[in-house]
Amino acid sequence: MGTVRRGTNLDRVGGFNDAVVLDAIRRTEHRLSRVELANATGLSGQAISNITRRLLDAGLVREAGRQKGNGLGKPRTLLELEPTGQYAVGVHLDPAVVTVVLLDLTGQVVARRSTETPYGDKPDVLIDGIAATIEDVIADAEAPRDRVVGVGIAAPGPIDVERGVVVDPPNLAAWHLVPLRDELKERTGLNVLLDKDVTAAALAEKWGPHGRGSFVFFYLGTGIGAGLVIGDEVIRGSSSNVGEIGHVIVDPDGPVCYCGRRGCVGETSQPRYLVQQAVQAGVFAQGIDLDDRRAVDAAFAELCSLASEPGVAQKIVTELAERVAKVVEDIANLLDLERVVFGGPHWEQLAPFFGVAVQAALEERFLVRSVHSFEVAGTALGADVGAIGAASLVLDQTFSPALEPAFAVER
Ligand SMILES: [Zn+2]
Incomplete structure (x- = not known):
């Protein structure tokens, strides 16, 4: 690697x-x-x-x-x-679910917990909950606390990395300029690092079976984002906010996005929109409350499973794959990538049919394919990929020689 x-x-x-x-x-x-x-x-x-x-x-x-x-x-x-030599905590804050994992020094998950993100709560309440869950996973694994070297947080963008601040995450209405890094440091007494969810996920994936070379990690969750690894290096951009692709317009006649425009890839990838399409097409009876997250999640799961057979459900998911493929194609061509790796909270339900559909859509479109093959893969790390990546941020520090200070001494 x-x-x-x-x-x-x-x-x-x-x-x-x-x-x-x-x-x-x-x-x-x-x-x-x-x-x-x-x-x-x-x-x-x-x-x-x-x-x-x-x-x-x-x-x-x-x-x-x-x-x-x-x-x-x-x-x-x-x-x-020595696996027990050090531990690192990873927290993935998604607007729908909070996942906390503990990794040992070899990068294995030794404890995990996940909870539904409380809807509409003040940030303080949620941060208290995260701090308590961190103690829970440490206790679950019976890890000596002095061996826990820190906490990594994977948060939705945009973020202010310098100040450790979550700026204005979509779908977390009460969150505005929340100094999550310092708040969590104060509550846990542990060192805390903050990075973007997609970047953390790409970092985790780098150590997996699809992690070599140059790829985009395409995150399907409450929002769409891209993490980038080019030539085995994680790319963060000028302010660590790389990969904000959610507002690429893929359907000019599509639904209105919160950004004010129509047919953004993020908005048209949300379970809410797909379920709405399914209701309109008669796959589901009218009467699903589209503002009820649980009802939408359940209907979305059913839609994904129906999509494995030809029919209207499959057509809805195929069209989603075509919209996503447009964006993947542009990123891949721009950056000369060899692979897309899909992951995020919505990936597992979509996986059985969606991956094939994206591959098929790319066969039609992909320009680079005449030069080299392009692979469509799903994350090997499941729904925890963001949390695992967050903990990997911390572990990476153990493995990363502090280049600048060391050379500064020699000059
Ligand atoms: Zn938008």
Whole structure:
């Protein structure tokens, strides 16, 4: 997964090298011996010996058996990450559902909880609830609290990353300029990082089976967004607000969006709109309350399951796929991408038929396909992808050598 970072054999940058070595272990699917670590990182045998001793003492790596000897020299001891060495909390704030996960150092989910986002509550009430759920997942996993290194939040855009503020998320009416990062830090005493939901999801996906190279993570939830990974790097843009594609117009005669225009891809992808179309087409009886989120969710689930058979439901989902494919095509062509990965709260219900329909729509349209193939995939991480990505933001810091300070010392 990307290139292994190189270390530096200068004593003063111990923290830098610790991260380099941890990262080298994380990036290999196998356990590594000290000799292999030295080769991978460019660090001397002596440096590797010191660093691994420090990491063993800190409980961040553990010995994991021995490599079979080749008859020359003694068998080498192998090292792997110690899962219990560190934990990170991930919070995904979606206007419909709040998901909180705890990841161990290897990135595995060891505890999770999700709750419906309380409708219309003041931000304070919701933040109190998130703080309590964070303590719950830590307790569920019986993780020592001093091993929990921080909390990552995946929030709907736009966000003000510098100030840790959620600016004006759609469908969270009471939320305006909420300093979520600091509020949560105050309540939990933990370090807190804030990033956009789609960017967090793309980061999580980067470590999954569809994560190599250049792709767009297409988020289908309360709102539509795109996370970008180009050449194995997560792209954040100038203010970390990359991927605001929800208001691309895909149907000039479509419904009026809250932005004031007609037929935005975000608005025309909402379960509410699709259920309304289904009612109008006679798939469902009149009388579904379109303002009742639960009723709409239930009808949406049924619509998605009906879509696997030819009929009106399938036509509605096919048209959705065509609208989405237009946007995917433009992003893919603009950025020369090789894959779209779908995910988000609405993905799982849509998945069985929608993926095929998007693929078919792209076959008709996609310009780049003459140069290279283009893959349509669904997230491998399920509905928790945003929360897992949020926790990965925190874990990534453990694995990321602090490049600038280390080099600043040397100058
Ligand atoms: Zn709009």
